[in-house]
Amino acid sequence: MAATMLPAVAAVTRPAISALQHQQQENRIRKTDGPAAQSVCSSSTKLSTGWRLEEIGTCCRNAVKNSSSSSASVYVSSTQQQKGRRGLATWATLTDAPVESEQEKVGDVLLEVRGLCAVVEATGKEILRGVDLTIHQGEVHAIMGKNGSGKSTLSKVLVGHPDYVVTAGTAVYKGENLFDKEPEERSHAGLFLSFQSPVEIPGVSNMDFLRMACNARRSSLGLPELGPLEFYGFLSPKLAALNMDPSFLDRNVNEGFSGGEKKRNEILQLAVLEADMAILDEIDSGLDVDALRDVASAVNGLRKSDNAVLMITHYQRLLDYIKPTYVHIMEAGRIIKTGDSSLALQLEAGGYQALKDSA
Numbered sequence: 001m002a003a004t005m006l007p008a009v010a011a012v013t014r015p016a017i018s019a020l021q022h023q024q025q026e027n028r029i030r031k032t033d034g035p036a037a038q039s040v041c042s043s044s045t046k047l048s049t050g051w052r053l054e055e056i057g058t059c060c061r062n063a064v065k066n067s068s069s070s071s072a073s074v075y076v077s078s079t080q081q082q083k084g085r086r087g088l089a090t091w092a093t094l095t096d097a098p099v100e101s102e103q104e105k106v107g108d109v110l111l112e113v114r115g116l117c118a119v120v121e122a123t124g125k126e127i128l129r130g131v132d133l134t135i136h137q138g139e140v141h142a143i144m145g146k147n148g149s150g151k152s153t154l155s156k157v158l159v160g161h162p163d164y165v166v167t168a169g170t171a172v173y174k175g176e177n178l179f180d181k182e183p184e185e186r187s188h189a190g191l192f193l194s195f196q197s198p199v200e201i202p203g204v205s206n207m208d209f210l211r212m213a214c215n216a217r218r219s220s221l222g223l224p225e226l227g228p229l230e231f232y233g234f235l236s237p238k239l240a241a242l243n244m245d246p247s248f249l250d251r252n253v254n255e256g257f258s259g260g261e262k263k264r265n266e267i268l269q270l271a272v273l274e275a276d277m278a279i280l281d282e283i284d285s286g287l288d289v290d291a292l293r294d295v296a297s298a299v300n301g302l303r304k305s306d307n308a309v310l311m312i313t314h315y316q317r318l319l320d321y322i323k324p325t326y327v328h329i330m331e332a333g334r335i336i337k338t339g340d341s342s343l344a345l346q347l348e349a350g351g352y353q354a355l356k357d358s359a
């Protein structure tokens with residue numbers, strides 16, 4: 001299905017960036033046929049809208065520059081205020097306290113994966129060997145598993161990463177076939193992947209990038225775009241919640257950021273996009289204790305009854321802050337065990353062998 005990409009900024013979506021990361025040297029646009037057809041963009045030249053990153057960056061930077069002298073009033077939409085009244089956590093009410101999972105309130109199915117198999121496109125090597133996973137609104141799922149078990153591949157296949165081809169199985173997201181959608185469409189539909197190794201985008205300021213991404217998502221939702229001033233107001237509390245210095249907005253996306261700063265920036269992007277299904281790949285890696293708490297608090301602050309989180313992690317420490325509804329153990333390309341948060345504690349105590357022995 002061809003993506004309709006009216007706003008230029010729609011090119012700068014998560015899957016597009018994913019493609020950029022892996023096609024840095026290539027100056028071409030490629031299409032692959034098949035169930036998971038994906039578009040691939042070049043990093044330094046044309047994106048799929050025909051715009052250049054540099055052009056987009058310059059255009060938006062000028063707009064931001066024009067507004068930079070104004071002070072930043074905190075913009076809280078009426079919708080956000082209503083959410084606050086309903087008692088849902090908002091950016092303004094972030095706390096360090098872990099949010100309890102709400103297993104009793106099962107929402108609609110958001111994502112249903114059945115028998116998913118996928119291979120590396122370049123080599124044909126099979127990585128996913130029949131993944132089954134059902135995620136309802138309001139849930140937090142954690143995927144754990146030994147190195148190389150296929151966790152990151154699963155997340156990348158779901159967002160349409162061009163390195164992989166789906167060979168079997170289905171993924172239904174919000175009632176629609178996910179694999180019928182281009183990566184950009186998946187992003188616009190609220191699917192978000194925080195990268196394990198966030199990509200740097202030279203020549204594009206963080207502020208420009210965030211506003212472009214935000215407005216692309218808003219356009220897809222039929223909402224009016226935010227002007228530079230409005231956007232700054234929208235962004236400020238999110239930045240504050242992550243304890244990020246506003247100077248990060250003027251820097252190029254992730255360029256020169258430390259590992260922890262990149263992770264915070266990923267969550268800032270998640271907050272801006274207000275994604276419905278957030279896939280967080282090892283957001284705890286490389287974080288100091290304070291950063292871990294900030295990032296976890298920010299994620300908890302974004303949780304709502306109609307969205308969901310899929311976290312990939314190796315450690316219980318993240319789950320101390322973001323309480324999972326379900327914990328899954330992945331091995332050799334499939335989920336071999338599912339349980340509640342006690343599964344992660346068992347794993348922490350005895351390792352993978354102990355889990356297998358107890359099965």
Ligand SMILES: Nc1ncnc2c1ncn2[C@@H]1O[C@H](COP(=O)(O)OP(=O)(O)OP(=O)(O)O)[C@@H](O)[C@H]1O
Nearest residue numbers: 120125127145146147148149150151152153154163
């Ligand atoms: N593009 C690729 N080309 C070749 N092999 C790949 C590719 N992507 C994944 N693999 C292989 O697939 C297996 C699963 O990788 P994946 O990154 O999904 O594991 P993981 O469970 O996320 O591991 P970790 O916990 O170390 O991050 C690994 O053996 C990896 O080398």
